[in-house]
Amino acid sequence: MTELMRAMRLHAPGQLLAPDRVPRPQPGAGQVQVKVQACGVCRTDLHVVDGELPDPELPITPGHEIVGTVTAVGEGVSTLALDDLVGIPWLGWTCGECTYCREGRENLCPVARFTGYTLDGGYAEYAVADARYCFPVRGYRAEAAAPLLCAGLIGYRTWRMAGGEAPRRLGIYGFGAAAHILAQVAVAKGQQVYAFTRGGDRQAQDFARRLGAVWAGGSDESPPQPLDAAVLFAPVGSLIPTALAHVRPGGKVVSGGIHMSDIPSFPYRLLWQERSIHSVANLTRRDGEEFLALAPQVPVVTETRAYPLEQANRALDDLRQGKLTGAAVLVP
Numbered sequence: 001m002t003e004l005m006r007a008m009r010l011h012a013p014g015q016l017l018a019p020d021r022v023p024r025p026q027p028g029a030g031q032v033q034v035k036v037q038a039c040g041v042c043r044t045d046l047h048v049v050d051g052e053l054p055d056p057e058l059p060i061t062p063g064h065e066i067v068g069t070v071t072a073v074g075e076g077v078s079t080l081a082l083d084d085l086v087g088i089p090w091l092g093w094t095c096g097e098c099t100y101c102r103e104g105r106e107n108l109c110p111v112a113r114f115t116g117y118t119l120d121g122g123y124a125e126y127a128v129a130d131a132r133y134c135f136p137v138r139g140y141r142a143e144a145a146a147p148l149l150c151a152g153l154i155g156y157r158t159w160r161m162a163g164g165e166a167p168r169r170l171g172i173y174g175f176g177a178a179a180h181i182l183a184q185v186a187v188a189k190g191q192q193v194y195a196f197t198r199g200g201d202r203q204a205q206d207f208a209r210r211l212g213a214v215w216a217g218g219s220d221e222s223p224p225q226p227l228d229a230a231v232l233f234a235p236v237g238s239l240i241p242t243a244l245a246h247v248r249p250g251g252k253v254v255s256g257g258i259h260m261s262d263i264p265s266f267p268y269r270l271l272w273q274e275r276s277i278h279s280v281a282n283l284t285r286r287d288g289e290e291f292l293a294l295a296p297q298v299p300v301v302t303e304t305r306a307y308p309l310e311q312a313n314r315a316l317d318d319l320r321q322g323k324l325t326g327a328a329v330l331v332p
């Protein structure tokens, strides 16, 4: 008899996730089965649920910040063993053969598959994943580690793209899950963090200061000094010209989000003087390995709010409404 499990699944964009009972997934060759202990709720999940990303594999179980223990190992897996605590990230599979994969930019692989979008994710009791794309998790409990798997990794890649530890004054726009992790890394590296929140969001500004930001204010405010670089985690296109206006000549503005509202037109002088705009797409396994080694050294402490699996819709709604400080995590 096939064993069933609980999974919160999206059947059509714009609908609530349905509490389904589905067969417990079994690992194929090269895969592991993981009993989910915690799964972070990411803004990308909102974009999937709202139909803002094309062609999800419906019905889909969202969730790509999965932490759990290995409960079964498929044929040919030698890197992971039963009871290992592992993380399953957004990048679920790449071809290994295209130009991008061969150049170390597997995040741009045109046929890549993504957890919780084109592969079933972690809003469930169990998940299966290709063992080559899982990371061992050390130094963290499952719930605390979950936000590291995307908010942490994408934040890290965004930060690296913005110059890593080189910029002295770093602006962070949108102070949610990714920002609260990255701010701790930047402060530990001796950078000055300038945190931009929605106008008047005192709670988020206090949170940023608590994490070591030297300045926190609304994105409608100007920082006291020009920034050396800026990273954006809010899906708000108008923040691009805002951030360009805040960075010094030669400064980089990097957007870490997968989806953003349209960028309004802006005068060329904001870009002039060798300012630049970049986007960050997905992650590579190297990002994951580097960041998950760095996080416990900082040490990054994540602020989480746990929701039972069945309350996935409420967690998504709280994220949508900006009610969270830190990260929402589903616990089956």
Ligand SMILES: [Zn+2]
Pocket (backbone or CB within 6 Å): 094, 095, 096, 097, 098, 099, 100, 101, 106, 109, 110, 111, 112
């Ligand atoms: Zn490829």
Ligand SMILES: [Zn+2]
Pocket (backbone or CB within 6 Å): 042, 043, 044, 045, 064, 090, 150, 151
């Ligand atoms: Zn994510």
